[in-house]
Amino acid sequence: MMSTTETIAPRQAADELAPPLSVRQLGWRRFRRHKLAVAGLIILMVLIAYSFGGALFVSEKYANYNDLNQALQPPSATHPFGTDTIGRDIFARTIYGGQISLFIGLTAVIIETGLGILVGALAGYYGGRLDNLLMRFTEAMIIIPQLFLLIVMAKFFGGQVPNFTIFGRTYSGSLVVIIVIIGITSWMYLARIVRAEFLSVKEREFILAAHAMGTSTRQVIFAHILPSCMAAIIVSATLSVANAILAEAYISFLGMGVQPPTATWGNMLERAYSYIDKGVPWLWFFPAMLILLTVLSINFVGDGMRDALDPHSRTV
Amino acid sequence: MTTLLEVTDLRTRFHTPEGTIFAVNGVSFSLAEGETLAVVGESGCGKSVTMMSLLGLIPIPPGEIVSGCALFHETDLLKSTEATMEHVRGREIGMIFQDPMTSLNPVLTIGQQLTEATIKHLGLSHAQATARAQELMEAVGISDPAKRLSDYPHQFSGGMRQRVMIAMALACSPSVLIADEPTTALDVTIQAQIVELVIKLREQLGMAVIWITHDLGVVAGIADRVAVMYAGFIVEEAHVDDLYEAARHPYTRALIAALPRADQRRGQARLKSIPGAPPSLYALPPGCPFAPRCEWVVDRCWAENPTLQPAATQHQVACWVDTTQEAGQ
Numbered sequence: 272m273m274s275t276t277e278t279i280a281p282r283q284a285a286d287e288l289a290p291p292l293s294v295r296q297l298g299w300r301r302f303r304r305h306k307l308a309v310a311g312l313i314i315l316m317v318l319i320a321y322s323f324g325g326a327l328f329v330s331e332k333y334a335n336y337n338d339l340n341q342a343l344q345p346p347s348a349t350h351p352f353g354t355d356t357i358g359r360d361i362f363a364r365t366i367y368g369g370q371i372s373l374f375i376g377l378t379a380v381i382i383e384t385g386l387g388i389l390v391g392a393l394a395g396y397y398g399g400r401l402d403n404l405l406m407r408f409t410e411a412m413i414i415i416p417q418l419f420l421l422i423v424m425a426k427f428f429g430g431q432v433p434n435f436t437i438f439g440r441t442y443s444g445s446l447v448v449i450i451v452i453i454g455i456t457s458w459m460y461l462a463r464i465v466r467a468e469f470l471s472v473k474e475r476e477f478i479l480a481a482h483a484m485g486t487s488t489r490q491v492i493f494a495h496i497l498p499s500c501m502a503a504i505i506v507s508a509t510l511s512v513a514n515a516i517l518a519e520a521y522i523s524f525l526g527m528g529v530q531p532p533t534a535t536w537g538n539m540l541e542r543a544y545s546y547i548d549k550g551v552p553w554l555w556f557f558p559a560m561l562i563l564l565t566v567l568s569i570n571f572v573g574d575g576m577r578d579a580l581d582p583h584s585r586t587v
Numbered sequence: 588m589t590t591l592l593e594v595t596d597l598r599t600r601f602h603t604p605e606g607t608i609f610a611v612n613g614v615s616f617s618l619a620e621g622e623t624l625a626v627v628g629e630s631g632c633g634k635s636v637t638m639m640s641l642l643g644l645i646p647i648p649p650g651e652i653v654s655g656c657a658l659f660h661e662t663d664l665l666k667s668t669e670a671t672m673e674h675v676r677g678r679e680i681g682m683i684f685q686d687p688m689t690s691l692n693p694v695l696t697i698g699q700q701l702t703e704a705t706i707k708h709l710g711l712s713h714a715q716a717t718a719r720a721q722e723l724m725e726a727v728g729i730s731d732p733a734k735r736l737s738d739y740p741h742q743f744s745g746g747m748r749q750r751v752m753i754a755m756a757l758a759c760s761p762s763v764l765i766a767d768e769p770t771t772a773l774d775v776t777i778q779a780q781i782v783e784l785v786i787k788l789r790e791q792l793g794m795a796v797i798w799i800t801h802d803l804g805v806v807a808g809i810a811d812r813v814a815v816m817y818a819g820f821i822v823e824e825a826h827v828d829d830l831y832e833a834a835r836h837p838y839t840r841a842l843i844a845a846l847p848r849a850d851q852r853r854g855q856a857r858l859k860s861i862p863g864a865p866p867s868l869y870a871l872p873p874g875c876p877f878a879p880r881c882e883w884v885v886d887r888c889w890a891e892n893p894t895l896q897p898a899a900t901q902h903q904v905a906c907w908v909d910t911t912q913e914a915g916q
Binding site: 482 | 642644669672673674675676677678681682684686689690691692693694695703704707708752755756
């Protein structure tokens with residue numbers, strides 16, 4: 272296969288020629304070869320600039336300002352994306368909704384990755400009974416559909432957390448609930464990946480050598496074995512951001528997600544649902560388009576990262 | 588010379604689904620300060636397992652240390668807690684492994700791996716540890732250490748990696764260095780360099796060395812005393828000169844006879860080999876484990892396993908037959 276020879280050649284050259292490329296440089300070089308990933312990265316940066324940079328020009332107050340006289344206006348010069356059912360400016364709401372959606376994506380993935388690494392590392396390193404216990408639990412979590420878990424947990428924990436204010440902005444308490452439940456319902460695949468990697472790496476001679484140097488078990492797990500899993504973890508985490516954004520959109524669409532007035536792309540869709548046959552497509556088109564673009568471009572970036580970082584997937 | 592390490596009656600077994608492997612069967616030896624002890628024997632005779640047992644690196648289960656005592660500075664290594672052992676390993680006893688290609692972590696830089704032990708054991712700051720790492724790299728003969736510390740293992744050749752391994756093992760100036768076949772995976776010219784490097788560092792640091800090998804040629808150049816192992820037993824232990832001049836155990840004699848000689852012309856004599864293979868360690872015979880391959884074998888050998896007995900000054904052997912008296916066939 273061409274790609275295999277291409278990817279191996281620069282590594283060999285790096286061994287012999289004077290200025291060796293670092294792992295990062297090699298990865299970046301492979302990433303750039305993946306055109307869709309580069310396009311995805313650019314789109315993603317534009318979307319981030321849109322959500323966070325847009326906030327400099329449009330105030331949150333304006334995004335939440337409703338004027339029933341202005342309800343359901345089609346896109347125009349004053350309201351580029353039109354207005355929603357209670358007359359809020361959709362353009363402004365997609366900006367603030369984007370912040371929340373992207374924020375949920377990133378933070379849920381931090382929780383997910385932390386849990387996945389912890390469960391996978393413990394199961395893989397210690398093996399035996401602990402491995403059995405943790406893996407059966409992981410499987411139990413996997414066989415229950417994530418959406419079902421999300422709905423049950425959102426129903427159960429929703430409204431338990433009071434609203435809170437950070438940097439002068441008030442957020443719905445449901446935001447925290449959503450982040451946590453997305454995090455704790457999506458770590459299973461990562462745990463399996465990490466466990467598999469640990470199982471093979473812990474038997475390698477350099478781990479024995481590390482023990483022989485007096486390295487503590489905790490150090491061996493986190494400083495010696497975990498770096499070998501980094502590529503797989505980064506790729507998985509990237510793809511998970513997209514999944515978390517989608518998961519938020521699902522449950523917000525079902526009305527159990529982040530509660531208004533905090534906007535997310537997902538709960539903007541929910542409002543649009545009852546108007547789907549009323550000839551007001553701008554209600555759902557813009558938030559849906561933004562979700563689509565974000566998820567697609569993150570997936571492309573994740574794909575490119577896999578090519579760039581993960582040596583195992585190159586044979587596929 | 589004071590005794591540094593005193594091992595008595597070490598027995599290690601592995602419980603596997605196929606049965607119990609009797610890997611080490613009552614090994615006793617001692618190591619004095621600054622002394623070099625070579626442990627020789629065929630592959631799978633328990634040399635490495637003995638050393639791993641001392642350092643608490645045997646995975647339990649399936650491994651089990653059935654009995655034994657290993658006194659090091661008045662501490663029994665075999666009964667110490669994991670926390671104590673973490674301070675012994677790397678700090679007091681350094682270890683070098685056989686294959687430098689697999690003993691370095693490929694995803695960490697040489698600098699990260701070389702500074703870890705000194706930061707942990709000696710409490711150095713990151714900057715101090717880096718300076719120490721550079722010193723060590725120089726001591727083991729790696730040029731441009733400052734630059735090479737940020738390199739990854741794949742950017743080093745096999746010999747260079749073994750030098751890095753030695754530098755890692757010596758980072759905290761341990762009093763004992765265990766070298767587990769450190770030259771086996773290297774080609775001959777590099778082997779000689781590594782042996783010389785260890786000899787030089789041993790003199791500089793005054794540490795004791797346990798050199799595990801199956802290469803009797805290397806032993807002659809480096810060791811003070813030699814212990815010959817077979818099937819998990821030490822069968823002969825002697826001063827290095829005594830061993831080459833007056834080996835007593837049939838196995839040792841066969842090993843020495845199997846060495847190629849520089850004064851033999853090609854074609855004049857075939858290389859001697861020892862017929863047969865080492866016994867299975869699943870079920871050891873009641874008698875001497877070497878009996879089936881021994882040319883001196885007598886009836887008693889099949890029934891009883893001889894223990895290590897003094898045969899001359901500083902020379903112990905485990906054999907029923909006095910091989911110096913009778914002529915072998």
